[in-house]
Amino acid sequence: MPSSTAHVETPRPERYIKQLISHMSHRATAELADDGRGTITFSQGTCVLIPSPGKLSMTATAGDLASLTGVQDVVTRHLLGFASQEELSVEWAVSSTQGDVRLIDPVVGDYLLAHCTPADELLRELAAETRAATGGSAGMQVSHDEGVLLGMLARMTGARRAVEIGVFTGYSSICIARALPADGRLIACDISTEWTSIARRYWERAGVADRIDLRIAPAIETLRALPAEPDIDFAFVDADKTSYPAYYEELVPRMRPGGLIVLDNVFLGGRVFDPAFQDESSAAMRRMNEIIVDDERVDSVMLPVRDGVTLARRR
Numbered sequence: 476m477p478s479s480t481a482h483v484e485t486p487r488p489e490r491y492i493k494q495l496i497s498h499m500s501h502r503a504t505a506e507l508a509d510d511g512r513g514t515i516t517f518s519q520g521t522c523v524l525i526p527s528p529g530k531l532s533m534t535a536t537a538g539d540l541a542s543l544t545g546v547q548d549v550v551t552r553h554l555l556g557f558a559s560q561e562e563l564s565v566e567w568a569v570s571s572t573q574g575d576v577r578l579i580d581p582v583v584g585d586y587l588l589a590h591c592t593p594a595d596e597l598l599r600e601l602a603a604e605t606r607a608a609t610g611g612s613a614g615m616q617v618s619h620d621e622g623v624l625l626g627m628l629a630r631m632t633g634a635r636r637a638v639e640i641g642v643f644t645g646y647s648s649i650c651i652a653r654a655l656p657a658d659g660r661l662i663a664c665d666i667s668t669e670w671t672s673i674a675r676r677y678w679e680r681a682g683v684a685d686r687i688d689l690r691i692a693p694a695i696e697t698l699r700a701l702p703a704e705p706d707i708d709f710a711f712v713d714a715d716k717t718s719y720p721a722y723y724e725e726l727v728p729r730m731r732p733g734g735l736i737v738l739d740n741v742f743l744g745g746r747v748f749d750p751a752f753q754d755e756s757s758a759a760m761r762r763m764n765e766i767i768v769d770d771e772r773v774d775s776v777m778l779p780v781r782d783g784v785t786l787a788r789r790r
C-alpha cells in the first residue's frame with residue numbers, strides 16, 4: 476500500500492493537529508489521542524499526524540497513488556489554511572519502505588550465507604529440527620551468518636561472562652558459548668521451557684551445556700537479580716522488543732569497560748523507518764535506537780546485517 480510522509484517545521488504542531496482533527500471530524504473519522512497524535516480516516520485513505528518539538532510529521536496511506544495524492548492534498552490544503560500567520564513548507568515524500576524494507580536482496584543474502592564459515596552438522600540439524608518442531612516460529616532463529624558474527628564478536632571481546640536474552644532453540648547461544656573459554660559462563664534468559672528443551676539437548680551435544688546457565692523467567696527479573704558490578708563481557712539481546720530499553724538500562728551498568736552489547740532486530744522489519752507504524756514495538760525500538768545514540772556510556776554502531784544489529788561498547 477503506498478504511503479508518503481511530510482515533516483513540517485512549525486512551533487505549533489499540537490495546535491494544527493487539533494484544528495485539523497476538529498475540522499475533519501465533520502467529513503471523515505478523525506481522532507485525537509491522549510499523546511497529541513491525530514488520525515484522520517477518509518474514504519480513500521488515512522493520515523496520521525504526529526507532533527514533536529518544532530515539527531509536525533504527517534504520514535498518508537492509501538490503496539493507490541491517486542488516492543494517496545487525494546489524501547495529501549486535502550490535508551495540506553487545510554493545514555495551510557489554518558496556518559495563515561506562518562509560512563509552512565509541506566513536502567510529501569512517497570515512502571519506499573511501506574513497512575517492509577528488504578535491505579538485503581535475497582541474492583545477496585544467499586551469497587553472504589555462502590561466504591561465511593559454514594554451519595557444522597550440529598547447527599544444521601538444530602536449524603532443521605527447529606523448522607520441523609516450531610513451524611512459523613522458526614524464523615526467530617538467528618541466521619547462520621549472524622551466528623558466526625556473534626561468535627566472532629564474543630571471541631574478539633575475550634568474553635568470559637556473557638548474557639543472552641532470548642534463547643529460543645539455542646542457535647545463538649551455541650555460537651556464543653563456543654566462543655567462551657572452558658570456564659566461561661553464559662547466562663541464558665528465556666520464558667519458554669518448551670523451546671529451550673530443544674536448546675538444552677543441543678547444548679549437551681555441542682559440549683557447551685556446562686557453560687550455560689539457563690534462567691527461565693522474564694528476562695528483566697533475571698537481569699535485575701544479577702550482581703550490580705560491571706563484570707559482563709558480552710550480551711546479546713534478541714527477545715520481546717518492547718522491553719529492549721529496559722534490558723539495555725539493566726545491562727549497561729553491568730558491562731565491564733570494553734564489554735559489548737549486541738542488539739538484534741533494530742530495524743524491526745523496516746517499521747522503525749516509517750512513522751506510520753506507531754505500535755508499541757516500533758515505538759520501543761525507535762526509542763531504543765535514540766537512547767543508544769545519545770548514551771555517553773557507550774560507543775555504538777548500527778550494522779545492516781539481516782534485520783539490523785547494533786553494537787554498543789561500554790566506554
Ligand SMILES: C[S@@+](CC[C@H](N)C(=O)[O-])C[C@H]1O[C@@H](n2cnc3c(N)ncnc32)[C@H](O)[C@@H]1O
Binds near residue numbers: 641642645694718
Ligand atoms: C527471537 S527469539 C530468540 C532467538 C534466538 N536468539 C536464536 O538464535 O534462536 C525470542 C525468544 O525470546 C523469548 N522471550 C520473549 N519474551 C521474553 C521475556 N520477557 N523474557 C525472556 N525471554 C523472552 C521467547 O520465548 C523466544 O524464545
